[in-house]
Amino acid sequence: MKETLLVLDLDETLLYATKDKLIQQEDFVVGQYYVYVRPNLAYFLSEMAGDFKLAIWSSADDIYVHELVDKIKPAAVDFEFIWGRSRTTKKRMSVTDEYYYVKRLSKVKRKGFLLERTLIIDDTAEKSMLNYGNAIQIAEFTGNANDDELLLLASYLKKFKNVDNVRRIDKRYWKNQDMSR
Template sequence: MPDKSDKLLILDLDETLIHATTAPLTITADFQVDAFYIHQRPGVARFLANISPHFTLGIWSSASDEYVTDIVKAITPPDVEWALIWGRSRCTMKRDYTLDAYYFEKKLEKVKKKGFRLEQIIIIDDSPEKSRSNYGNAVYIEPFTGDSNDQELTYLYDYLLTLKDANNIRTIEKRGWRSRTWPYATMH
C-alpha cells in the first residue's frame, strides 16, 4: 500500500465526477436521485478507489446538502472514506456584478478548521468561479456532460500523483496540467 500524503483532495460533484440532468440522455443513466438522471464520469469508482490510498478525500459541491449526500452514497466504493462531505450550506454566496448574477463560492479557509493548512489542500472543480479565492489550490478539469468516452479522470489521477509530495500546493503552476500527463495515463 502506498504512503498516504498529508494532502486533502477536495472533489466537486456536478460536471466533475457526475453529470445530472432532468431529461434522459441517449445513454442510460447510472442511477436516479429525485428528478435527476445521474451519469457517472467514466472511471469514477476506479479513480476514487485508486486515489484514496494517496490522499485524504473530501467532496464539496454547491448543490443542496441532501443531494450531495445521496450522490456520494451512491458513487463511493466500499473502501473509500471521506474526511468531509459538504454541500451548499458550506459555500459562500457571491455576486458577479458583471453578469448581475449570484453564485456559490468554496472558500478553503473554512477547511482549515478540519486541521489542514491551505498549502496541503487541492481542490478539483470544473467551474473556476467557484474556487476563485483558492486559485493556488485549484486544478480545473473539463466539464463532464455525459460523454461515455471521457478520459479526464485517468489524466487527473496521474497528475495528482505528481503533487502528492509537494511541500506547498499553492506554489505549483497548475495551468496546462493535462498536457503534462498526456499520453502517459496509467490508472488501470
C-alpha cells in the same frame, strides 16, 4: 502517509445530473434527475484514496449531495467530509446580477487541514477562484461515455502526493505538463 487533501466537486466534475434523459442508460436516478457517473470514477476514487485524503464539496443542496455520494462512494473509500451549499459563500456578479457559490478553503483550514497540502478539483473556475494556488480546473462532464478526464487527472495528481506545498506548482495547463517531472 496521506497528508494532502483532495477536495472534489460533484456536478459536472465527478458526475452529470440532468432532468433530460441522455441517449445512454443513466447510472441511477436521484429525485427528478438522471445521473451519469463520469467514466473511471470508481477507479479514480480508489486510486486517489491510496495516496491522499479525500473530501467532497459541492455547491448543490446538502441533502442532494449526500444522496449522490451514497451512490458513488466505493466501499473502501472514506471521505474526510462531505459538504454542500451550506458551506459555500454566495456571491453576486455585478455585471450580470447573477449569483454563484464560492468554496472558500479557509473553511477547510478551520477544520485542521493545511492549505499548503490541499488541492481543490472543480470544473468551474468561479467556484474556486479564491483558491488560485490550490485549484485544478478540469473539463466539464456532461455525460460523454468516452470521457477520460479522470484517468488523465489521476496520472497528473501522482506528482503531488509527496509535495510539501502544492501551491508552488502551476496547475493552469496541467494537461500539457510533463507527468514525469
